[in-house]
Amino acid sequence: MVCWNSLKVVELVEGDPIKNVLYVDLTRRRYWIEERNDLFQKYIGGSGVAIKLLLEECRRGVDPLSPENPIVFAVGPLNCVFPMASKTVAMFKSPLTGNLGESHAGGRSGIALRSAGLGALVIRGASDTPIYLSIYDGKASFRDARVLWGMRSSYTVGRVIREREPKAGLRTIMRIGRAGERMVRYACVITETYRHFGRLGLGAVFGSKKLKALAIAGTNNIKVKDIKAYKELYQEIFKSEITAPALKKYHDIGTPMNVMPLNKLQALPAYNLKSASLDGAEQISGENLARNYLGRRVACGHCPVSCIHLAALREPYEKEPYFYKTTMISYDYEPIYALGSMLGITSPEGLLKLIDEVEVAGLDAMSCGVALAWATEAVEKSVVSSGPDGTIVNLRWGDYNAYIKAVEYIVEQPNEFYKALAHGVEYAATKYGGLEYALTFGGNEMPGYHTGPAAHIGYLTGARHSHLDSAGYSLDQKILASKGEPTPTSVANTLFEEEAWRQILSSLVVCFFAREIYKPEVVQKALKVVGWDLSLEDMKKIGYEILALKHEFKRREGFKADALRIPKRILETPTPFGRLDEAFIRDAVKEYFARLPRSTNQP
């Protein structure tokens, strides 16, 4: 076991506003700033600082939808300084899993928070009437949001706030849709219309606080240690970003470039993972969408890649000839998987309409798609119609109109069945039956990769139960390419090291798509420019420590590694490695958790 108690304490650059933590108390409508050098000096920023703040702010056992659950946002020293350091980390207690809630988003959020002169933002309490917060240069205002509450579309909410608030071009506007207001456990927070704090239910936590939106901006300067070294390193990083072939692909086709290779590999979950490939997948592939629907590409603030793809969907009005409505709909691999292949939808237009509906409501696309997929199979197997109130739900693979209706029901929760579904798949399947094909890991709905053992071991062990925690899907594909012979130990160790390193990336906070550019040596140089003088060894220790702290929070809130459920379905449908062996997965999970300290050494 690794021992990592003594972390290096760095000296922050004089005048760097990152040490400022803005505390907002929604109950008393007060705010104040505290200088928390102690946190940033040791835990850098982003995930590192956020988990410390969460442990401080969130008492053991609080109801995630009560005023006592805090919301923490944190940025890091590289935001606003180096390109592709565009992200913000959000932490809270998850209303979906009951333990660690963490999600990351870009848009302009990272830039705006750092420019507002903040390193982190802590939101406590709850308002009794709907409000939104605007935060400029560290000053917060509580604004009435009663008129915005209940508005059908999250797009409209964004538009109204855009017109009421100043600082266009410098601000982030985060908001929830009706799903958040109605506390669907996997409601998301939308930022700049097309980016999301998607996973684990931050939108529901906003809703429980009657917090409709946040507008944040500022024009703080950020001082660097050595301007000459800064400019040189900036050019170096920037150049590698605009010349990297992998990033060019993200620009050209975007994340949906994965659809075809995964389908060919038989690793694309379809029909609630009854199959690992989809007939007609090319119709919803990145190539086809780019060719026939791509209307615009956009980027997060301070990113030269612009991987965000917006489809222009042109729909004729039924009654009037030559009259069209054009909607811009953002698509990515994840919604294509969850709302497309998982539901057997191969019509690009049907898929885009469904994605749009999910965006209008403000739901996490992945959890929503997996919930609908589970519900479809439950209907197929007549599990649901035998539910307590005899609910009849007409869901059929590929029928996107029915799914659009169902999204509305998840938000409105008109009956017991949809109330249960709004709690997540684990909850609904526990109530109605059908756990064998309930695709959840630690309570979180499955991401879109059935590539092999590492992907699933990653979902089980990851602190967020996300494919991005330790990228098992990528490890599987590497093993396949090299014809390697994985063992539970080798898989557990590789995933552990990857997840620990990613704690550093998400403390900076850089986009994970830039991970090949922000190698440890580059990160070390970049941190030095902004005053964090850390050795590679120091960084490694901090990464382990952050990961251990996350698990400390999880354990404290009742997470039990040995009680993790492995959905039967993943063992039935062959992966590119063939059928998965349950004992292999269990062993690897055990080995992974053995690497964490029983109780973290608090320094």
Place this chain on the structure above:
Amino acid sequence: MFACSRRFGSAGLGKTAILIRSAGGIERGFVVQVCRACEDPPCAAVCPTDALKLRSGGGVLLEAARCIGCRLCVDACTVDAVLWDDESDKPMICVHCGLCVQACPYGVLELSKGG
């Protein structure tokens, strides 16, 4: 925007003289707010202290010592190209150096005469 700030020796967005904002929501695309180097610049005309001097080739140069921070130039510019530096409490005036042009990977910006 970041390239512009870097030119002035700082990271972040406090020192940019060019602003990119959405045209009312990202779905509608973007607008670039930048000085177009007027030959007869209204910003200079309204300046009460003559802090904005005509620049050869168009546009203006800021003589910071004279500027009293009254913001009249901000209102005078028809294309909203005078941004503000909160730190010095003076306008950010584009110097037409072209660093932003070099920084754009997609050839959106161009430094040229006329147009």
